[in-house]
Amino acid sequence: MAIxxxxxxxRREDRARTSxxxxxxxxxxxxxxRRILGSLRDAGLVRSxxxxxxxxxxxxSPREITLRDAYAAVEEGPxxxxxxxxxxxxCEVGRHMQAVLEHEFRxxxxxxxxxxxxxxxxxxxxxTIARERELxxx
Amino acid sequence: MAIxxxxxxxRREDRARTSxxxxxxxxxxxxxxRRILGSLRDAGLVRSxxxxxxxxxxxxSPREITLRDAYAAVEEGPxxxxxxxxxxxxCEVGRHMQAVLEHEFRxxxxxxxxxxxxxxxxxxxxxTIARERELxxx
DNA sequence: TCGAACTGGAACTAGGTTGGTTGCAGTTCG
DNA sequence: CGAACTGCAACCAACCTAGTTCCAGTTCGA
Numbered sequence: 001m002a003i004x005x006x007x008x009x010x011r012r013e014d015r016a017r018t019s020x021x022x023x024x025x026x027x028x029x030x031x032x033x034r035r036i037l038g039s040l041r042d043a044g045l046v047r048s049x050x051x052x053x054x055x056x057x058x059x060x061s062p063r064e065i066t067l068r069d070a071y072a073a074v075e076e077g078p079x080x081x082x083x084x085x086x087x088x089x090x091c092e093v094g095r096h097m098q099a100v101l102e103h104e105f106r107x108x109x110x111x112x113x114x115x116x117x118x119x120x121x122x123x124x125x126x127x128t129i130a131r132e133r134e135l136x137x138x
Numbered sequence: 139m140a141i142x143x144x145x146x147x148x149r150r151e152d153r154a155r156t157s158x159x160x161x162x163x164x165x166x167x168x169x170x171x172r173r174i175l176g177s178l179r180d181a182g183l184v185r186s187x188x189x190x191x192x193x194x195x196x197x198x199s200p201r202e203i204t205l206r207d208a209y210a211a212v213e214e215g216p217x218x219x220x221x222x223x224x225x226x227x228x229c230e231v232g233r234h235m236q237a238v239l240e241h242e243f244r245x246x247x248x249x250x251x252x253x254x255x256x257x258x259x260x261x262x263x264x265x266t267i268a269r270e271r272e273l274x275x276x
Numbered sequence: 277t278c279g280a281a282c283t284g285g286a287a288c289t290a291g292g293t294t295g296g297t298t299g300c301a302g303t304t305c306g
Numbered sequence: 307c308g309a310a311c312t313g314c315a316a317c318c319a320a321c322c323t324a325g326t327t328c329c330a331g332t333t334c335g336a
Contacts, residue, residue: 001324004225004235011231018282025229026221032325034283051333052281067242071218079217080209080250083164084295087142091163093149096269097142097262104205104257112250119242124235131234139295156311170296172312189304190310222324 001026002036002074003067003121007128009046010062010121016055036074043073062125068117079112080105139164140174140212141205141259145266147184148200148259154193174212181211200263206255217250218243 005022019030019037026033037056040046047059058065082101087094143160157168157175164171175194178184185197196203220239225232 001221003239004221004231007235008231020282025226025232027223027226027232029325030283031285031327034285035324038284048283049333050283050331052279053334054282054332056283067246081294083139083142085165088163088165092270093142093146093266094163094165095273096266097145100262100265100269101141104254104262108205108250108253111253112246115246115249116242124238124242127238128231128234131238132230135233158311167296168312169298169314172314176313186312187304188302188312190308191305192303192311194312219323 001028001033002040002070003124005033005037005056006040006045006058006062006065006070006121007124009056009058010065010125011128013058013062016049016053016057018055022056040070040073043069045069045073058121062121065121066117067119067121068113070121071113071116078105079109139166139171140178140208141262143171143175143194144178144183144196144200144203144208144259145262147194147196148203148263149266151196151200154187154191154195156193160194178208178211181207183207183211196259200260201258203259204255205257205259206251208259209251209254216243217247 004026008022008025009017019033022037023030023033037046037048041048041059045059045065046056048054048056082105083098087097089095142164146160146163147155157171160175161168161171175184175186179186179197183197183203184194186192186194220243221236225235227233
Protein backbone atom coordinates (compact mmCIF):
# COMPACT_ATOMS: atom_id res chain seq x y z
CA MET A 1 0.00 0.00 0.00
CA ALA A 2 2.91 2.35 0.77
CA ILE A 3 4.44 1.73 -2.64
CA UNK A 4 1.09 2.20 -4.33
CA UNK A 5 0.68 5.52 -2.52
CA UNK A 6 4.18 6.67 -3.46
CA UNK A 7 3.48 5.81 -7.09
CA UNK A 8 0.32 7.90 -6.97
CA UNK A 9 2.31 10.86 -5.68
CA UNK A 10 5.13 10.28 -8.14
CA ARG A 11 2.75 10.33 -11.06
CA ARG A 12 1.57 13.84 -10.29
CA GLU A 13 4.35 15.80 -8.74
CA ASP A 14 3.13 19.34 -9.34
CA ARG A 15 0.09 19.24 -7.09
CA ALA A 16 -0.41 17.57 -3.72
CA ARG A 17 -2.73 14.59 -3.42
CA THR A 18 -5.17 14.25 -0.56
CA SER A 19 -5.35 11.09 1.51
CA UNK A 20 -8.87 10.67 0.15
CA UNK A 21 -7.61 10.53 -3.43
CA UNK A 22 -5.01 7.92 -2.56
CA UNK A 23 -7.54 5.97 -0.52
CA UNK A 24 -9.87 5.94 -3.51
CA UNK A 25 -7.21 4.34 -5.67
CA UNK A 26 -6.43 1.79 -2.96
CA UNK A 27 -10.11 1.10 -2.41
CA UNK A 28 -9.38 1.87 1.23
CA UNK A 29 -10.05 4.79 3.54
CA UNK A 30 -8.30 8.10 4.20
CA UNK A 31 -7.38 7.51 7.84
CA UNK A 32 -5.53 4.31 7.05
CA UNK A 33 -3.74 6.01 4.17
CA ARG A 34 -2.67 8.88 6.42
CA ARG A 35 -1.23 6.36 8.84
CA ILE A 36 0.90 4.84 6.09
CA LEU A 37 1.88 8.18 4.60
CA GLY A 38 2.77 9.32 8.12
CA SER A 39 5.39 6.57 8.32
CA LEU A 40 6.73 7.56 4.93
CA ARG A 41 6.96 11.15 6.12
CA ASP A 42 8.85 10.08 9.24
CA ALA A 43 11.31 8.39 6.89
CA GLY A 44 11.67 11.58 4.85
CA LEU A 45 10.07 10.21 1.69
CA VAL A 46 6.99 12.46 1.55
CA ARG A 47 5.83 15.80 2.92
CA SER A 48 2.39 16.84 4.04
CA UNK A 49 0.76 20.24 4.28
CA UNK A 50 -2.20 20.85 6.53
CA UNK A 51 -5.35 22.78 5.98
CA UNK A 52 -7.40 23.47 2.93
CA UNK A 53 -5.63 22.72 -0.36
CA UNK A 54 -3.24 20.66 1.72
CA UNK A 55 -2.22 17.12 1.00
CA UNK A 56 0.79 14.97 0.27
CA UNK A 57 3.68 15.06 -2.15
CA UNK A 58 7.04 13.38 -2.57
CA UNK A 59 9.90 14.87 -0.56
CA UNK A 60 12.37 14.10 -3.34
CA SER A 61 12.53 12.94 -6.92
CA PRO A 62 10.76 9.64 -7.68
CA ARG A 63 14.03 8.51 -9.23
CA GLU A 64 15.64 8.81 -5.83
CA ILE A 65 13.09 6.75 -3.94
CA THR A 66 13.51 2.98 -4.13
CA LEU A 67 11.16 0.22 -3.08
CA ARG A 68 13.68 -0.54 -0.38
CA ASP A 69 13.18 2.95 1.06
CA ALA A 70 9.45 2.34 1.22
CA TYR A 71 9.96 -1.09 2.70
CA ALA A 72 12.29 0.20 5.40
CA ALA A 73 9.93 3.06 6.24
CA VAL A 74 6.88 0.91 6.71
CA GLU A 75 8.13 -2.50 7.78
CA GLU A 76 9.94 -2.62 11.07
CA GLY A 77 11.82 -5.61 12.35
CA PRO A 78 13.11 -8.63 10.48
CA UNK A 79 10.97 -10.44 7.93
CA UNK A 80 12.25 -13.96 8.50
CA UNK A 81 10.92 -15.19 11.81
CA UNK A 82 13.44 -15.90 14.54
CA UNK A 83 13.07 -18.12 17.57
CA UNK A 84 9.98 -16.93 19.46
CA UNK A 85 12.14 -17.10 22.61
CA UNK A 86 15.77 -18.07 23.28
CA UNK A 87 16.44 -21.81 22.91
CA UNK A 88 17.84 -24.00 25.65
CA UNK A 89 21.27 -22.59 26.51
CA UNK A 90 22.19 -25.87 28.18
CA CYS A 91 21.94 -27.63 24.81
CA GLU A 92 25.05 -27.80 22.66
CA VAL A 93 23.02 -26.92 19.60
CA GLY A 94 20.49 -24.55 21.12
CA ARG A 95 23.30 -22.51 22.62
CA HIS A 96 24.50 -21.43 19.19
CA MET A 97 21.53 -21.52 16.86
CA GLN A 98 20.35 -17.98 17.51
CA ALA A 99 23.64 -16.40 16.52
CA VAL A 100 24.13 -18.70 13.54
CA LEU A 101 20.63 -18.17 12.22
CA GLU A 102 20.80 -14.44 12.82
CA HIS A 103 23.75 -14.23 10.45
CA GLU A 104 22.15 -16.36 7.76
CA PHE A 105 18.84 -14.55 7.94
CA ARG A 106 20.44 -11.13 7.83
CA UNK A 107 22.25 -12.14 4.66
CA UNK A 108 19.03 -13.38 3.07
CA UNK A 109 17.14 -10.26 4.08
CA UNK A 110 19.95 -8.14 2.76
CA UNK A 111 19.68 -9.90 -0.60
CA UNK A 112 15.97 -9.16 -0.76
CA UNK A 113 16.44 -5.52 0.17
CA UNK A 114 19.24 -5.19 -2.35
CA UNK A 115 16.83 -6.28 -5.05
CA UNK A 116 14.12 -3.91 -3.81
CA UNK A 117 16.69 -1.13 -3.92
CA UNK A 118 17.10 -1.58 -7.66
CA UNK A 119 13.61 -0.40 -8.51
CA UNK A 120 12.56 3.21 -8.06
CA UNK A 121 9.18 4.87 -7.79
CA UNK A 122 9.97 6.48 -11.14
CA UNK A 123 10.24 3.00 -12.64
CA UNK A 124 6.79 2.10 -11.33
CA UNK A 125 5.31 5.34 -12.61
CA UNK A 126 6.70 4.54 -16.05
CA UNK A 127 5.38 1.01 -15.91
CA THR A 128 1.88 2.09 -15.00
CA ILE A 129 1.93 4.68 -17.78
CA ALA A 130 3.17 2.08 -20.28
CA ARG A 131 0.50 -0.39 -19.26
CA GLU A 132 -2.16 2.27 -19.48
CA ARG A 133 -1.01 3.15 -22.99
CA GLU A 134 -1.26 -0.51 -23.94
CA LEU A 135 -4.88 -0.51 -22.84
CA UNK A 136 -6.02 2.69 -24.55
CA UNK A 137 -4.12 1.97 -27.76
CA UNK A 138 -6.86 -0.35 -28.87
CA MET B 139 12.39 -23.46 14.60
CA ALA B 140 12.29 -25.75 11.55
CA ILE B 141 15.93 -25.02 10.75
CA UNK B 142 16.91 -25.53 14.36
CA UNK B 143 15.16 -28.91 14.34
CA UNK B 144 16.82 -29.95 11.08
CA UNK B 145 20.19 -29.02 12.52
CA UNK B 146 19.48 -31.17 15.56
CA UNK B 147 18.72 -34.13 13.29
CA UNK B 148 21.69 -33.44 11.05
CA ARG B 149 24.05 -33.46 13.98
CA ARG B 150 23.18 -37.02 14.93
CA GLU B 151 22.29 -38.96 11.84
CA ASP B 152 22.74 -42.52 13.10
CA ARG B 153 19.88 -42.53 15.59
CA ALA B 154 16.45 -40.94 15.42
CA ARG B 155 15.58 -38.04 17.68
CA THR B 156 12.27 -37.78 19.49
CA SER B 157 10.12 -34.70 19.28
CA UNK B 158 10.71 -34.33 23.02
CA UNK B 159 14.46 -34.06 22.52
CA UNK B 160 14.07 -31.43 19.85
CA UNK B 161 11.50 -29.60 21.95
CA UNK B 162 13.93 -29.54 24.85
CA UNK B 163 16.56 -27.83 22.71
CA UNK B 164 14.01 -25.33 21.43
CA UNK B 165 12.66 -24.73 24.93
CA UNK B 166 9.28 -25.54 23.43
CA UNK B 167 6.97 -28.55 23.56
CA UNK B 168 6.79 -31.83 21.65
CA UNK B 169 3.41 -31.31 19.99
CA UNK B 170 4.47 -28.05 18.42
CA UNK B 171 7.70 -29.65 17.25
CA ARG B 172 5.81 -32.54 15.71
CA ARG B 173 3.67 -30.03 13.85
CA ILE B 174 6.75 -28.42 12.36
CA LEU B 175 8.50 -31.71 11.64
CA GLY B 176 5.27 -32.88 10.03
CA SER B 177 5.52 -30.08 7.46
CA LEU B 178 9.15 -30.98 6.84
CA ARG B 179 8.13 -34.59 6.30
CA ASP B 180 5.43 -33.55 3.83
CA ALA B 181 8.19 -31.75 1.95
CA GLY B 182 10.33 -34.86 1.94
CA LEU B 183 13.07 -33.48 4.19
CA VAL B 184 12.63 -35.78 7.19
CA ARG B 185 11.14 -39.20 7.97
CA SER B 186 9.39 -40.31 11.10
CA UNK B 187 8.91 -43.77 12.61
CA UNK B 188 6.12 -44.49 15.03
CA UNK B 189 6.07 -46.50 18.18
CA UNK B 190 8.67 -47.15 20.82
CA UNK B 191 12.24 -46.28 19.79
CA UNK B 192 10.63 -44.24 17.04
CA UNK B 193 11.42 -40.63 16.23
CA UNK B 194 12.69 -38.40 13.48
CA UNK B 195 15.67 -38.38 11.16
CA UNK B 196 16.72 -36.61 7.99
CA UNK B 197 15.38 -38.08 4.75
CA UNK B 198 18.57 -37.19 2.90
CA SER B 199 22.08 -35.95 3.51
CA PRO B 200 22.37 -32.68 5.46
CA ARG B 201 24.51 -31.45 2.59
CA GLU B 202 21.53 -31.77 0.31
CA ILE B 203 19.09 -29.81 2.46
CA THR B 204 19.25 -26.04 2.17
CA LEU B 205 17.68 -23.35 4.29
CA ARG B 206 15.53 -22.61 1.29
CA ASP B 207 14.12 -26.12 1.42
CA ALA B 208 13.19 -25.61 5.06
CA TYR B 209 11.73 -22.20 4.32
CA ALA B 210 9.60 -23.49 1.46
CA ALA B 211 8.37 -26.42 3.54
CA VAL B 212 7.24 -24.34 6.47
CA GLU B 213 6.34 -20.94 5.10
CA GLU B 214 3.47 -20.83 2.68
CA GLY B 215 2.52 -17.85 0.63
CA PRO B 216 4.54 -14.74 -0.21
CA UNK B 217 6.55 -12.94 2.44
CA UNK B 218 6.16 -9.38 1.16
CA UNK B 219 2.63 -8.23 1.81
CA UNK B 220 0.46 -7.52 -1.20
CA UNK B 221 -2.64 -5.36 -1.42
CA UNK B 222 -5.09 -6.67 1.18
CA UNK B 223 -7.73 -6.53 -1.59
CA UNK B 224 -7.68 -5.45 -5.23
CA UNK B 225 -7.28 -1.69 -5.70
CA UNK B 226 -9.71 0.49 -7.60
CA UNK B 227 -9.82 -0.84 -11.18
CA UNK B 228 -11.34 2.43 -12.35
CA CYS B 229 -8.15 4.26 -11.36
CA GLU B 230 -5.40 4.52 -13.97
CA VAL B 231 -2.81 3.67 -11.36
CA GLY B 232 -4.75 1.20 -9.25
CA ARG B 233 -5.60 -0.79 -12.36
CA HIS B 234 -1.96 -1.79 -12.85
CA MET B 235 -0.31 -1.72 -9.46
CA GLN B 236 -1.09 -5.30 -8.52
CA ALA B 237 0.59 -6.81 -11.56
CA VAL B 238 3.55 -4.43 -11.39
CA LEU B 239 4.13 -5.03 -7.70
CA GLU B 240 3.69 -8.75 -8.09
CA HIS B 241 6.60 -8.85 -10.49
CA GLU B 242 8.87 -6.71 -8.32
CA PHE B 243 8.04 -8.63 -5.17
CA ARG B 244 8.59 -12.00 -6.78
CA UNK B 245 12.01 -10.87 -7.87
CA UNK B 246 12.88 -9.68 -4.38
CA UNK B 247 11.60 -12.86 -2.80
CA UNK B 248 13.51 -14.90 -5.32
CA UNK B 249 16.69 -13.07 -4.35
CA UNK B 250 16.13 -13.91 -0.70
CA UNK B 251 15.41 -17.55 -1.41
CA UNK B 252 18.44 -17.77 -3.65
CA UNK B 253 20.57 -16.67 -0.72
CA UNK B 254 18.88 -19.13 1.63
CA UNK B 255 19.59 -21.85 -0.91
CA UNK B 256 23.32 -21.29 -0.54
CA UNK B 257 23.47 -22.55 3.03
CA UNK B 258 22.91 -26.19 3.89
CA UNK B 259 22.02 -27.94 7.11
CA UNK B 260 25.50 -29.47 6.99
CA UNK B 261 26.93 -25.93 7.11
CA UNK B 262 24.93 -25.14 10.22
CA UNK B 263 25.96 -28.40 11.88
CA UNK B 264 29.58 -27.49 11.23
CA UNK B 265 29.07 -23.98 12.56
CA THR B 266 27.51 -25.16 15.79
CA ILE B 267 30.30 -27.70 16.28
CA ALA B 268 32.92 -25.04 15.62
CA ARG B 269 31.31 -22.64 18.05
CA GLU B 270 31.04 -25.34 20.65
CA ARG B 271 34.74 -26.13 20.23
CA GLU B 272 35.51 -22.45 20.73
CA LEU B 273 33.70 -22.57 24.06
CA UNK B 274 35.22 -25.77 25.44
CA UNK B 275 38.73 -24.94 24.24
CA UNK B 276 39.15 -22.62 27.21
C1' DT C 277 -14.48 35.90 9.99
C1' DC C 278 -16.96 31.95 9.04
C1' DG C 279 -16.90 27.49 6.97
C1' DA C 280 -15.20 24.08 3.85
C1' DA C 281 -11.34 21.10 3.08
C1' DC C 282 -7.74 19.26 4.67
C1' DT C 283 -4.16 16.70 8.27
C1' DG C 284 -3.26 14.60 12.99
C1' DG C 285 -4.10 11.38 16.30
C1' DA C 286 -6.43 8.57 19.79
C1' DA C 287 -9.58 4.77 20.63
C1' DC C 288 -11.89 0.91 19.28
C1' DT C 289 -13.18 -3.35 16.43
C1' DA C 290 -13.21 -7.82 13.63
C1' DG C 291 -10.57 -11.35 11.72
C1' DG C 292 -6.53 -13.88 11.13
C1' DT C 293 -2.08 -15.77 12.66
C1' DT C 294 1.23 -17.72 16.00
C1' DG C 295 3.02 -20.31 19.70
C1' DG C 296 1.35 -23.08 23.07
C1' DT C 297 -1.56 -26.61 25.43
C1' DT C 298 -4.62 -30.63 26.48
C1' DG C 299 -6.41 -34.95 25.48
C1' DC C 300 -6.57 -39.09 23.24
C1' DA C 301 -6.11 -42.66 19.57
C1' DG C 302 -2.78 -45.49 17.20
C1' DT C 303 1.91 -47.90 16.70
C1' DT C 304 6.02 -50.31 18.13
C1' DC C 305 8.83 -53.19 20.90
C1' DG C 306 11.00 -55.24 25.05
C1' DC D 307 0.98 -56.06 28.67
C1' DG D 308 2.91 -51.50 29.20
C1' DA D 309 6.19 -47.97 28.25
C1' DA D 310 7.60 -44.81 24.71
C1' DC D 311 6.74 -42.98 20.86
C1' DT D 312 3.90 -40.41 16.66
C1' DG D 313 -0.59 -38.40 14.82
C1' DC D 314 -4.26 -35.50 15.14
C1' DA D 315 -8.08 -32.54 16.56
C1' DA D 316 -9.62 -28.96 19.47
C1' DC D 317 -8.93 -25.18 22.06
C1' DC D 318 -6.61 -20.80 23.99
C1' DA D 319 -4.18 -16.21 24.73
C1' DA D 320 -1.49 -12.76 22.63
C1' DC D 321 -0.61 -10.25 18.91
C1' DC D 322 -1.05 -8.04 14.30
C1' DT D 323 -3.51 -5.85 10.41
C1' DA D 324 -6.90 -3.33 8.02
C1' DG D 325 -10.53 -0.78 8.97
C1' DT D 326 -13.61 2.56 11.43
C1' DT D 327 -15.30 6.45 14.35
C1' DC D 328 -14.68 10.69 16.44
C1' DC D 329 -12.75 14.92 17.20
C1' DA D 330 -9.09 18.56 17.46
C1' DG D 331 -6.19 21.53 14.82
C1' DT D 332 -4.74 24.09 10.40
C1' DT D 333 -5.39 26.62 6.20
C1' DC D 334 -7.55 29.47 2.94
C1' DG D 335 -11.07 31.58 0.15
C1' DA D 336 -15.54 33.85 -0.22
